[in-house]
Amino acid sequence: MSRARLTWNGDAALRGTREGAARGLRLAAEHILENARARVPIEEGTLERSGVxxxxxxTLTAAVSFDQPYAVRQHEDMSLRHDAGRTAKYLEAPMTEQAGTVAEIIAAQVRRSLRG
Structure with a gap:
């Protein structure tokens, strides 16, 4: 008869998973920010540079924001004219279009944390 001993390090596994999720959220938020900056209306670049x-x-939540008084109007007002490639909904569109990629980024970091 053979025996095997298993030690479960649940706390370490949960901690690693949480750290992986946080790392994934950070990378995913940066990915969305990069996509949004490519679309944000640009005149002097102030709005684009304000993205964070x-x-x-x-709480394992991520946010992407643009910190200028006119950011909301530029995002929401569909009647404003913008240079080619620049548009209203500069944050909403990447969030929708990149949802699958965001999920993949987060999942990859969680998997990575479970291996290490």
Whole structure:
């Protein structure tokens, strides 16, 4: 009769998974920010440069934001004219279009954390 001993390090596994998820969220938010910056209306580049990706590791939530007083109007007002390739909904469109990629980025980081 053979015996095997298994030690379950659940706390370490959960901690690693959480760290992987946070890392994945950060990479995913940066990915969305990059896509949004490519579309954000541009005149002087101020709005584009104000873009920030952030992650709250406690709640595992990510945010991408643009911090200019006119950012919301530029995003929401579909009647404004923009240079070619620049558009309203500069943040919403990448979020929708890149949803699958965002999920893949996060999943890859969680898998990576489970291997190490």
């Amino acid at each position: 990706a952030s992650v709250d590791e406690q």
